[in-house]
Amino acid sequence: MKKLKVAVIGCGSIAQHRHLIEYNQNPNVELVAVCDIVEERVKEIANEYNVEAYTNYEDVLMLANVDAVSVCLPNYLHAPVSIAALHAGKHVLCEKPMATSREEAEEMIAAAEKNDKKLMIAHNQRFVPSHQKARAIIESGEIGKIHSFRSTFGHGGPEGWSADGKDSWFFRKEEAFIGAMGDLGVHKADLLRYLLGEEFVEVASMIETSAKDFAEVDDNAVCILKSESGIIGTLTASWAYTAKEDNSTIIYGEKAILRLEDDPIYSLIVQYANGEVVKYGLGAIQSNDEGGQTTSHTIDHFVEAVLENKEPLIDGEEGKKSLEIILASLESMKTKKFTRMTV
Structure with missing residues (x-):
């Protein structure tokens, strides 16, 4: 099976403790890039996972070798970055809440439909x-x-x-x-x-x-x-x-x-x-x-949905x-x- 090439945009706590770890554990995924506006943080994480580091998400969306992105940014950026990623031809796993308004959520859904890409919201x-x-x-x-x-x-x-x-x-x-x-x-x-x-x-x-x-x-x-x-x-x-x-x-x-x-x-x-x-x-x-479950299964479900062309359990409509x-x-x-x- 072809590996899904993934970039993680936003390298805060949820990315470090969920997305990056779980992508790295999935045999069907190849992590290729990480992005964060804090240069020291993103370089450290890039070194840990042996991937490219970026401080501008737009540069990540231009990468031809990225199939999908996780959007792990502050809430007000969920919609604009997800929409940009979908228009750039990337599948998107977006952290919750998916947007700050119903209108933003509808724009995300429309962008996914227009570009025939998967949009999943991380309701684990x-x-x-x-x-x-x-x-x-x-x-x-x-x-x-x-x-x-x-x-x-x-x-x-x-x-x-x-x-x-x-x-x-x-x-x-x-x-x-x-x-x-x-x-x-x-x-x-x-x-x-x-x-x-x-x-x-x-x-x-x-x-x-x-x-x-x-x-x-x-x-x-x-x-x-x-x-x-x-x-x-x-x-x-x-x-x-x-x-x-x-x-x-x-x-x-x-x-x-x-x-x-x-x-x-x-x-x-x-x-x-x-x-x-x-x-x-x-x-x-x-x-x-301490003692919590080590995997949320969210990333595995997203990867499977993209690689097998199935609708994710929590798509844009469900997230909305x-x-x-x-x-x-x-x-x-x-x-x-x-x-x-x-x-």
């Missing part, structure tokens, strides 16, 4: 074994009608793992656009859509900056979501979980409760209404904490739908009303 929660098993259980009808849910994603904040610490772009509104809701909440919005198999129609939210006085963006958010069929629940995103990361989801069904990533040993626990309890040890979720939940939550906070969404 869909590849977690416990999440995939839970989706299969839900689809089978085993837990009956779903009544409610609660899902949270929180840790101590980007300053603990970002390449630039407290000086990270994550905290600057002009570059990040949104804080914990864009960093973590969008992951859960995508996961809940995936698990429930339906779209959300109403969103209400409270989004605050309460834990980090130096941040220009939110660090705590709680949203209430209502789905097409009337399932209601909460989504919480936080940069204030200082002691330990929490990436749990609970699904409350008619015949059982599913507890995902809610137990230190068992990644999925099914508690049936008749008293039976089934525990699944399916491996650790990818995490910033998850982004729209975040945009609706911002609108709700602004208006102090429920935001209705079109499905």
